[in-house]
Amino acid sequence: MVGRVIRYLDIADELAAELVGLPPGTRVAGEHDITRRFDVGRAAARAALQELERRLLVRRVQGAGTFVNRRIDYVISQDRRPSWHETVSAAGARPRSVVRGVDVVGLPDDIAARLQLPAGTPAHRLQRVSYIDDLLASCSHEWVPVATVPELGAAMHAAESLDLVLRQVARVEPVRAWTRVSLDVPPPDVLAGLELEASVPVWLVESMSRDGAAGAPVMCSSGWMRADALRVVVELGSSSAT
Amino acid sequence: MVGRVIRYLDIADELAAELVGLPPGTRVAGEHDITRRFDVGRAAARAALQELERRLLVRRVQGAGTFVNRRIDYVISQDRRPSWHETVSAAGARPRSVVRGVDVVGLPDDIAARLQLPAGTPAHRLQRVSYIDDLLASCSHEWVPVATVPELGAAMHAAESLDLVLRQVARVEPVRAWTRVSLDVPPPDVLAGLELEASVPVWLVESMSRDGAAGAPVMCSSGWMRADALRVVVELGSSSAT
DNA sequence: GAGTGGTCTAGACCACTAC
DNA sequence: TAGTGGTCTAGACCACTCC
The missing domain is CATH 3.40.1410.10 (Chorismate lyase-like)
Known part of the structure; x- marks a missing residue:
């Protein structure tokens, strides 16, 4: 069960694990960073960040970046x-x-x-x-x-x-x-x-x-x-x- | 304000208007249909349907299709x-x-x-x-x-x-x-x-x-x-x- | 102006459902 | 098997924020 076929969920999980404990408002990796780090296209990188947004872990602001969310x-x-x-x-x-x-x-x-x-x-x-x-x-x-x-x-x-x-x-x-x-x-x-x-x-x-x-x-x-x-x-x- | 620049939202609005009154479970246009009808790429067609899903108007099932949602x-x-x-x-x-x-x-x-x-x-x-x-x-x-x-x-x-x-x-x-x-x-x-x-x-x-x-x-x-x-x-x- | 995310195209392959 | 939606690439242009 380790090897999931869906790339962006793996990326999201890995990023989510790195987010725990970070104070709200902290800037996190952007789409471009993820593209380079995981060697994926922008669609996969974007999907990973959108998954984190669906989990309410991050908030994305156009033109500004992606940040740790506070709920x-x-x-x-x-x-x-x-x-x-x-x-x-x-x-x-x-x-x-x-x-x-x-x-x-x-x-x-x-x-x-x-x-x-x-x-x-x-x-x-x-x-x-x-x-x-x-x-x-x-x-x-x-x-x-x-x-x-x-x-x-x-x-x-x-x-x-x-x-x-x-x-x-x-x-x-x-x-x-x-x-x-x-x-x-x-x-x-x-x-x-x-x-x-x-x-x-x-x-x-x-x-x-x-x-x-x-x-x-x-x-x-x-x-x-x-x-x-x-x-x-x-x-x-x-x-x-x- | 009529001409919005975001294509998929226009498509979503138009489709949403056509959905009102339809009984839950009714099949609605798929991504391919939208692609042809509005002459857009699959990304835009897909985005429109995902927008309707976010509005809880439809439910999408892989392999089966998109259907009017019941809440x-x-x-x-x-x-x-x-x-x-x-x-x-x-x-x-x-x-x-x-x-x-x-x-x-x-x-x-x-x-x-x-x-x-x-x-x-x-x-x-x-x-x-x-x-x-x-x-x-x-x-x-x-x-x-x-x-x-x-x-x-x-x-x-x-x-x-x-x-x-x-x-x-x-x-x-x-x-x-x-x-x-x-x-x-x-x-x-x-x-x-x-x-x-x-x-x-x-x-x-x-x-x-x-x-x-x-x-x-x-x-x-x-x-x-x-x-x-x-x-x-x-x-x-x-x-x-x- | 540089960098971010938002939209979009034109492809491709795959997983899944229904017949 | 045909058709659906899910994932993904490699581009492109745009809107926006921040400096």
Whole structure:
């Protein structure tokens, strides 16, 4: 079983073994290097690197090179209140969030249903993107009924965390009431929002938060997160065992 | 913006538009067809089909052809008791499960911790694979302490559902106590178990069930499910809104 | 400008499936 | 056996990033 007939898988395995332990962002051998080192054509060299990319071991950037990938665990559970900054910092990377836009719109049907409000109810719509180091890894829409906070735009441009703004400005305590997580190949507009050209799988996280344990719905969000950069882990039930 | 420079993406878009509404399993144009129809080389034709495969729109089988893919929603939530047969049948496909082996082993550390039992406690280990039509889509290990059911092998070979066997033979009522869901590119042995050669993303679902609402742990499982065949959806919290 | 990865051609041989 | 997709070579041009 040692002699496999598929050249690029052998090359990929050999390279993969050399990658373990290297810090994320480290530059690895390029297609040309592999061509010379293993005496293969460019197709085989390329296939080997693409295999490593499929394994989420490396990230390839046109014009720049191939680098060791970092994949961060993003844990979602009932008790935990997830924070982009905490999660990303804890993994040793630099988090960043940018507000792309805040406006007031009438709630569309699906979002209104989630917030248990009539469609058309005025709400702030917050568009944000989040980064891991300098990689755009997440983009999300968040809705907050105007009734909850009359003013959101100014506060959000100053603060990083919507959760914090809601607590301090609106005096509410958002608690995760409902969350749905899945994975899809997103439509072109979402891919564009994540600055992705290729079709790749992306997490879809939808949620709704209430004030306190069972109060009024105060917030609702839909976010897409790159699956190659984040490993979403969803936990149901008591986390008594490991 | 109409004239894109990347040929294979145009071809993929055009083919994708022609796929909508076709029943799963329908044969679609092969690489050779595309080569002739769009007057491109095989590399471009191949790239187009691979793009459709990345979008999970088609499934390619060496030697056989390219076919419209079927992706089934598999919903996991606290209240729901998921059943392979129910889920797959509801999607209009033919479910099948095969017991690959039943034996009694001492619980390994990680599984023992999940079941809150001492490591080495004797338990039945059940290895199963499940199919959607004739596609091997899931493989799983399930552990049941011998104390819960002295005999499992005979019963499982006759019945499809472990849940049913536990209810009828062991007189327990398994309730989902803890579940963790994520997505990974699995190690080679799991890929082999799913009869996959390429490295593809696969769901990992781990769970533990108790007897009744808060009784003794009765079952614990780890399963891998092909992400191209199943869209796992995890729901946390009350499913009050759509 | 040098070097990277992305696209593409025109071939070739092979593994596999279906008939 | 015919036809499919999988691997691979040896080229080519291009888009992009970095210096």
